[in-house]
Amino acid sequence: MATKIEIITIGDEILQGQIVDTNSAWMAQQLLQFHLSVVQITTIADRQEAIVEAFEQAQTRAEVVLVTGGLGPTKDDITKKTAAEYFGTSLVRDQKVLEHVRSIFSKRNREMPAINEMQADVFSDGEVLFNAVGTAPGLWFKHKDVVFIFMPGVPFEMKYIMSEHVLPRLSERTSTGFIENRYILTAGVGESHLATSIADIEAELPEHIRLAYLPKLGIVRLRLTGTGSDASVLNKELEEFAQRIKTRVDDAFVSFGNVEMESALLSQMASRKLTLATAESCTGGNIAARITSVPGSGDVYKGSIISYANEIKMNLLSVSETDLAAYGPVSEPVVKAMAIGARTALNVDYAVATSGLAGPDGGTEDLPVGTIWIAVASPKGVLARLFHFHNDRAINIERATTNSLLLLWEVVRDQNSTV
Amino acid sequence: MATKIEIITIGDEILQGQIVDTNSAWMAQQLLQFHLSVVQITTIADRQEAIVEAFEQAQTRAEVVLVTGGLGPTKDDITKKTAAEYFGTSLVRDQKVLEHVRSIFSKRNREMPAINEMQADVFSDGEVLFNAVGTAPGLWFKHKDVVFIFMPGVPFEMKYIMSEHVLPRLSERTSTGFIENRYILTAGVGESHLATSIADIEAELPEHIRLAYLPKLGIVRLRLTGTGSDASVLNKELEEFAQRIKTRVDDAFVSFGNVEMESALLSQMASRKLTLATAESCTGGNIAARITSVPGSGDVYKGSIISYANEIKMNLLSVSETDLAAYGPVSEPVVKAMAIGARTALNVDYAVATSGLAGPDGGTEDLPVGTIWIAVASPKGVLARLFHFHNDRAINIERATTNSLLLLWEVVRDQNSTV
Known part of the structure; x- marks a missing residue:
């Protein structure tokens, strides 16, 4: 029903625990708003064999593969070369992108190092997603009915390309049904006790509505996720269950909505x-x-x-x-x-x-x-x-x-x- | 050489961007200290098909698979049941674990809800990793020469089980070589310029030493990773390259070591x-x-x-x-x-x-x-x-x-x- 999306994050720095992967959570949140659902997040090393294996496996699971990382100018980045080989295409230097990379350096009154020229290399039969806020362009390539989208790993550059290019285009992929979520934020009561107190309501949930418990320290967020072909019917059902849960949990209720405690x-x-x-x-x-x-x-x-x-x-x-x-x-x-x-x-x-x-x-x-x-x-x-x-x-x-x-x-x- | 490890994180809350996966970064850091290298991090939904597929694929890539999440008492957690089927084993209720779960509730002067009894279910022919700080036990199961280790997704419980049980046991897996890292923290100079200024040093690096650039806002962390059979020779080589880089980057040098700017x-x-x-x-x-x-x-x-x-x-x-x-x-x-x-x-x-x-x-x-x-x-x-x-x-x-x-x-x- 919903378009299946896989996120592939490339970079030794995540596998070695140098950085926490906050990009994937942000992307998942945005995609969810457009009813696009992430089925897997895969983090791999920037090594050729790992990239090829991940691409092959994602191709069987997903319709859209979002790839972040591995587009920097320095030698440890091999994503584009490996992808071109895997797709059976070639890389060409894009003059418009090259001009843009040059202009970024000149605006900062800095000379462009020669290695940055490689950032203007794009797939010869793919599309370029212009990156106004950085030097590495986004890339869009369709391979055997699966769309692969490449973005830099730097969070604000990825966010720019997602917001400007990727989300608008992906949201056009009409899904035949709806996914809706309702959140109920509770505090001060543990997951098990909450579950026990609303067990009868949970038992009444129809097949197409799932309840998840998202505990975090003294807070438990409840999420009702429903799927259906009629958004207004679905929303009404979810609303009713959310209200019943609110009444039942009583003093522990903090707020509706996917909001933080603060x-x-x-x-x-x-x-x-x-x-x-x-x-x-x-x-x-x-x-x-x-x-x-x-x-x-x-x-x-x-x-x-x-x-x-x-x-x-x-x-x-x-x-x-x-x-x-x-x-x-x-x-x-x-x-x-x-x-x-x-x-x-x-x-x-x-x-x-x-x-x-x-x-x-x-x-x-x-x-x-x-x-x-x-x-x-x-x-x-x-x-x-x-x-x-x-x-x-x-x-x-x-x-x-x-x-x-x-x-x-x-x-x-x-x-x-x-x- | 180094034991290959895959981390599998189970939970819709990560795929929907509800929470950021900080567990994996922490685990990867700890493992690195014992020369255990993470080859992939995979995040999947708590659905049976996704779990089975991830287990099958990890089995071909890794010697040890660390699974976090999906061990809570509420209905959205199906990890143990699916794993038991995949392994061809059964679940039995462990009385010692059950006593422990009960004692946690009684210490807090709360009655234990019936659903928490399931937390004491363990693989009949696996091992239990006692969880002193929470109700979900860790589990250790060897399946066709690959070790699968299950831990709760709650960060401090996972950290307890990793520190008390998993890391001590995994560190015994003698590796025949060494991996060593050297970090050089720099500030105020961009990745490309740094790379250009140390290009000749980078070109001299032998095959067994790799240099990675880890940029983050105004900071670039350089990491030299070397492998070898003689730790003292390797450390000496790394030390020399690190010192040469320090001298070259001059004013941009902040500190050696894998430390934060602050x-x-x-x-x-x-x-x-x-x-x-x-x-x-x-x-x-x-x-x-x-x-x-x-x-x-x-x-x-x-x-x-x-x-x-x-x-x-x-x-x-x-x-x-x-x-x-x-x-x-x-x-x-x-x-x-x-x-x-x-x-x-x-x-x-x-x-x-x-x-x-x-x-x-x-x-x-x-x-x-x-x-x-x-x-x-x-x-x-x-x-x-x-x-x-x-x-x-x-x-x-x-x-x-x-x-x-x-x-x-x-x-x-x-x-x-x-x-």
């Missing part, structure tokens, strides 16, 4: 004209970064005081030296004072504070790595909660960040009718 | 006992988050004032109301005042400030989205630089963050001998 929270606060600030110690700016990743967050969020050093806790957040000495920075009195201090200093309705040991070093028997205090100051007072995580610094910071948003959401929700 | 920068500042703070507007805590992701960053980094709101720029960073009114918050005078204000308020040697329009909304003809000022205040004064990025909020924030670190690095480097 985005749902900011919408709720914005609609009630509430303002927010943070005072971060162990999370080191991560809560602020998550919040400000949301466009328009400035309507609610005013700022943060990141107080890694104790003197900043005292000077800017008015934490008392006595408390710091008596209880230490990782303690209930200090985290509460930080939240109250931020609420006052930054002049907001709600303030969230964190203080803990993210690790990997600095733990003691009494205060092991992973001990993290989180507080929320609100017009009604201040609430603090203690968390015990484990040894990995990045995970501790991420969990503390998510739990800060969850605690804030709880407080805001519970004060819903009264503030 | 980590290299903090080491340099720590060794000179310098302190650092930030004042972030448009980057909204991202610089702070990048810096504090580094363990021990507190030795250098004291904190930040995130001033999304103008009143915070005035009250806490001493930006003058006159300047804000005359030039607007996104301007050279204001960003410089923010950097100077942070340096004073947070009492540090160096302070970085950002002010700009991350987008997607709020741009004007004179001040389009993507206009971002960055300033660095140091003991020798304050320096500001203007950047023009494009429309995507996340990318603008990331580029501004990286360029802030680069500008700071330049200033610190150039004041090297004098502060």
Whole structure:
């Protein structure tokens, strides 16, 4: 029904764990909006045999193959040559592309190294997808009824070519049916308990509607995916099931829609004209970064005081030296004072504070790595909660960040009718 | 030579772009340390046909197949059943695992839903890899000389099973040769120019040493990968080439080692006992988050004032109301005042400030989205630089963050001998 798409990512840097493949997730999201479904993502080395094998296997699975990476000017990139051989075609130098590559260098007042000329090599009987934002052009080639599309691996160049060329063309491939998704964001209840509480609703789902659980720390996103030939009938069915699930999960319901926790929270606060600030110690700016990743967050969020050093806790957040000495920075009195201090200093309705040991070093028997205090100051007072995580610094910071948003959401929700 | 490993990730949530696959990068990094090389990463849907096809193809490519995901308790997970059929084995309920799953629920004072019992189902003739940190056990099964290892997709559970069980066992697979890497982190010079400037060194590399360019915004990481039977000879060769490249790239050299820019920068500042703070507007805590992701960053980094709101720029960073009114918050005078204000308020040697329009909304003809000022205040004064990025909020924030670190690095480097 829906066009089957495979993504092939070429590059040793992903196989060696140098970089995380964020391109594929972005592409998949975009394709989904046009009802194009990704059936497989394959990451391989930039070696001839691996590329040929991946192309052969993708040819049997997919109707469209999106290839990213391996188009750079340096010697470790062999994608185009290998693809030309596999397709039984040749590479020719495209003068328009060459001019463009030259112009990019001259705009930056730099001489073009000779190796960049190769970037203008394209398939002699394929099409060029112009890359206005970089030197490597996109390429479109049909091989035995399967379309192969080549794009550079640099994220913003890939995104440009996808948005300008690939998505508009692929969206024309009329599908005979519809795929629709409904998302229900929940918080504070585990996957198993959610599943148990909605088991009867799930059992009633017809064949053409699937339910998936997408858990992530304290959050579980539920996704209903339906297929059908009549979009309005399908949407009505999905809507009904989504509403029934919402009612059943009750307090755990955060929001409909495929949105992040921080985005749902900011919408709720914005609609009630509430303002927010943070005072971060162990999370080191991560809560602020998550919040400000949301466009328009400035309507609610005013700022943060990141107080890694104790003197900043005292000077800017008015934490008392006595408390710091008596209880230490990782303690209930200090985290509460930080939240109250931020609420006052930054002049907001709600303030969230964190203080803990993210690790990997600095733990003691009494205060092991992973001990993290989180507080929320609100017009009604201040609430603090203690968390015990484990040894990995990045995970501790991420969990503390998510739990800060969850605690804030709880407080805001519970004060819903009264503030 | 090295054991060939394939990673198979099962889950619609990756194919639909719901989550980014960070597990694979982590696994690949760990495996590399034990000279185990990942030849392919394959992401597929949790559907029977897709799982069987991926297993069949991996069987021809790899000696070890690491499978993550698809072990949760809810109905959308069918990995174990499909694998048992493919292997020609059966599933049995493991009492020890069942006890463990029960104990996890009882520790949290929650009743165990009946569906969690299935998590204790294991291959009747396979091995169980005990999962102390979660309910889904790891599984080890040898099928026609290929080892299949199953792990939950939840990152910290996967990491636990990898670290406790999988890596120790896989590292015993003696390889007859060595793979060694050398990394050279460079900044401020593009990939093509770097390649041109070291072309003669690259041409001299012997067959068994490969050079890869790993570009990422203003940073290019060079990686020399060598293989050989004598580790000390190989290391000596790699060391020589790395040193020659360092000398050649001159000012663009940041650091040896597979480290992030922020980590290299903090080491340099720590060794000179310098302190650092930030004042972030448009980057909204991202610089702070990048810096504090580094363990021990507190030795250098004291904190930040995130001033999304103008009143915070005035009250806490001493930006003058006159300047804000005359030039607007996104301007050279204001960003410089923010950097100077942070340096004073947070009492540090160096302070970085950002002010700009991350987008997607709020741009004007004179001040389009993507206009971002960055300033660095140091003991020798304050320096500001203007950047023009494009429309995507996340990318603008990331580029501004990286360029802030680069500008700071330049200033610190150039004041090297004098502060």
